[in-house]
Amino acid sequence: MSETTTAKGLADPAARRQLMSGVEPEPGSSKPDPILKVDNIVRQFGGITAVDVDHLEVQRGIITALIGPNGAGKTTFFNLITGFDRPTSAGRGAHWSFDGATLDRTSASKVAKSGMVRTFQLTKALSRMTVMDNMMLGAQNQAGENLAKCLIKPFWSAQEKQVEEKALALLDRFSLLEKRKDYAGSLSGGQRKLLEMARALMSDPKMIMLDEPMAGVNPALTQSLLGHIQSLRDEGTTVLFVEHDMHVVRHISDWVVVMAEGKLVAEGPADSVMSNTAVIDAYLGAHHDTDLGDDALLSDATLEQLEAEVAAEEAEREEEQRS
């Protein structure tokens, strides 16, 4: 009961400011009503420590932005808490919980079922399926997905109809209704981001985790994406999203967490965290003293980064060819 009342109340900016005003603006500070708590997560690739987070809490019902320069370990951190990767510190003090339930040993699909749904930096649209089918897959607990029941339509046709209505409503909201019969692979990069977000919402998540939702999206669409994210929060969904350009997120995030070189370096409200010296160092220091001939560039983490960039460029090229 209390959950819904706080959520409703948080549509008001003043209420959110008031809620967060009591929180210390420093890394790992405790929140009044944390939905996600993370302790002691370390992930190493070879000799490189990609993520080393001592403690982090994410407040329920607001938009939290996780920002940091390229290679700060944001995506790896996302992978770790959503079950797509295992921390090196697993079994040695690594502990994280979502909405009261421990997730230390939970598989990615169970994490999603528990109400924490994520999207990906490189969108994972199911290309050779229609937009509508993509959406339908987002719904949870479908009787028709049970092999024993799927051959007998009466078991699932009523539920299917409900799911369909919900999907259509969400597609309408995300301006994808006209595309519902198209293959997801034929959508533009921005539309795919929208589709992925809409698909994630099919499961009515308690918290949605967006990995660079603005990457590769044209500026016109960026505004509407930001609008969607805000309206999600206003409806009571907790939002955690990753972004490397802090200016983009400035006016929509209620709280900002800054990562650099795998560690949390700062936390605070959007307008004040930008002036934090640790943050400025993180952003300027990430690139200004890097020698391109440096061996560290060939580390796994940088390789991954490069791979991702190459893949992103390829995706863009493909898109250009298509249009």
Added chain:
Amino acid sequence: MDDIQGILNAMMRTAVDPQTAAVAIAVIGLNIHFGYTGLINIGQSAFMLLGAYGFAISITQGWPLPVAILVGLAVAFVFALVLGVPTLKLRGDYLAIVTISAAEIIRYVGRSGGYESLSNLTNAAQGIAGSQYRTPFTDLSPFPTGTTQLLPFNYLDVAGGSTVVRLLGWLVVVAAIWTAVRIGRRKVGLEGSTRTLAMVGLTALVVVLLFFLAPVSQRNTGVNGWWFTVVAWILVGISLIIVLGLTRSPWGRALKGVREDEDAMRSLGKNVFAIKMQALIIGGLFGAIGGMMYVLPAAVQPDALGRSITFFAYTALLLGGAATIWGPVLGSLIFFVGRVFLIGVANTYLSSDDYLNIMNGQQTSQFAFIIVGVALMLLVIFRPQGILGDKRELRFNV
């Protein structure tokens, strides 16, 4: 024209052959693996072989027919579990290597004479003769003894079998198939029941015309007789209906989701491992049924159900169109009938003093297989969606 009619008759015999139907069923299973779920199973022959062994050995041990069928299915089920548990969590190409290796292990064990207790059951490399397990099935035949020709009324009864009538008939067949394929690929603006009706009507027309133009005469009950043919094709029909139901359900949707992106499916809370395992089992069971049907008119021979049959299954699947309902059946028909056509043409025109004599009798069948191999390559390169597949689907490679 007699040469051509001879080739056509041979093609029709192959088209109704229960073994063609049997492979079609196995390809339907492979379609669930590869077409819908994206599992690269290169060991479909093992499911067939295990189904065949389970069935044949049960009967030679004196168990009743239904039990034998269940044993065949159970063996394939267990094999799918054993194969799936370790590999379905690994990357796709590992499944490929493990399935083909496991299929070879099954074949080696089947043909081995190393352990008496085993070879007493399997009869090692010689295999189990069909006569040892066929009787309970043959006894079920409701057909009277004798021979039946389909159709009794055929081209010979019209204008004395004149060439013009036959040519005209074939023109109609080709036109009907072309139209059906266009409807199948949604190029013709028919929807709903009209579309189904048109498809059924055209199919019926083609079948009747084919039997009219190249009548097939078989014994009613004996090996490879009509009883075998009818049961085999009814099984194909049932398999198609099951696959249609499965793939149109949310479960089928989940299969395709796994094919497209496993991580995306995990992020949506789907148990990817369970879905893949279910697909592997279901497709494997179809393989086992195909295997049982395949050996009924022949013998259980480990070497006859080896890698080549898996490769042929892939050719048939890609020919018809992966991830389509009718693709496996159409592909199997075209594959086997096409091979007979190639061998027939080579025998008649390339290995005869009447025409060209550039190859000997054995080379004609090898020639046909060379063409099959090249055709498989060209098909994948230039028309990866097969005959029935949707070109749009293939544009977005994963």
Added chain:
Amino acid sequence: MSRTSVLERGVVARAAAFLVLSLLVAPLLLLLSSRSVEAATLCLPKKDETACIAGTMGSRAEPIEGVDVTLTKPDGSTETQTTEKDGKFAFTITEPGNYLVGVDEETLPKGSELRPPANAALRGPEGTIKVDNVQLGQNYGPVLTVRPKGFDDSTSKWDEFIQSSVNGIRLGLLLALASVGLSLIYGTTGISNFAHAEQVTLGGMVGYGLVNVAGLPLVVGGILVVIICGFTGWFQDRILWQPLRRRGLGLTQLMIVTIGLSLAMQYAFQYTVGARTVRVVVETPETRDFGSIRITDQSLWAMGIAAVVLALVGLALLRTRIGRATRAVADNPALAQASGIDTDKVIRLVWTVAMGLSGLSGILYALIVNGVKWDTGLQILLLLFAAVTLGGLGTAFGALVGSLIIGLVVELSPMVIPGDFKYAAALLILILLLLVRPQGLLGRPQRVG
């Protein structure tokens, strides 16, 4: 990996046809089968009518007289012959099937016993020797030699182990020649090349054409084989793989293209030389004994050449610029391209070298197993894949280690399990390894995400 297994396939294929026949003739033969002791007469097999199981008791140099040799037929009846001065015995067979040959211990010279065959698969019950899959029109020669009774079996086991190990290393080296290329192709292009084994066959076939048919000296022929096969690699990449890369064909599709190519090549071999086994050189190879190890000169040369070539390839990969570039491309093609490596050039070179190496492997293999057949490659295809996967997909040195392991497993496993399980054993080990270490022995773990 012996000649018998190559022959066995052909035999098996025909077994089916004779099965029906044998079922018809069996009752008749039962009546005719004789139990009397006869002296051996000369036996000549007639096509589709009779086969012979014949040989010499003891050895040709030291034949043993007066031994009762007993043949057990598939139906359980027996026939016995007593050897004469020349030690010869010869049974005429009119029915295909599995036979057993044994001797009466009483009639052997005092203090000696029949030596059990080295291949456990040939050991029948009660000290008999198996002659499986007898086909009409063929000759079969079971080896009946004696050894002193109370013969120290542990030494013989040890000798057998050493001999099998040498054979295993030999097989491993030849597999390595082919699998290093297979692995590099997988690493640089992502293609699982199912036609790779046919390239091995091609090497043997071209060797047969150049040396046996055209009469070139073996060394010249061998060098030409490598050049020609290398060219087929260059050519394939030029007209097939490179255009397909440009088209962006998916990896699964590429794999199926290689399956098509493999089918086409297999039947093209059959089309040209038929289903028979052809030999590169006609002469029977000389053998040498090193202690208890017996090995042919050709095998020694083959092992030497393979080892030297593999060492050179390894050095080239480690030390030369192009070798390092190759490893970089295998490691991460996109990154290699981004850092200025001409990946197309590297891949072209990889195809050329890989095919040249498989050609070399093919002709050496044909020399040591005394012949090549259309499906010679097909039989080792899975061993190649197993070797590559075992060592770690895409790592050249992993393929080398994997090949040696697979070679040893194949040759050593008959010491504990029936010989016809030896390939199965190798594949089983592969599957078991994948369970515990999916990245292979030398591969790096895959990163998620």
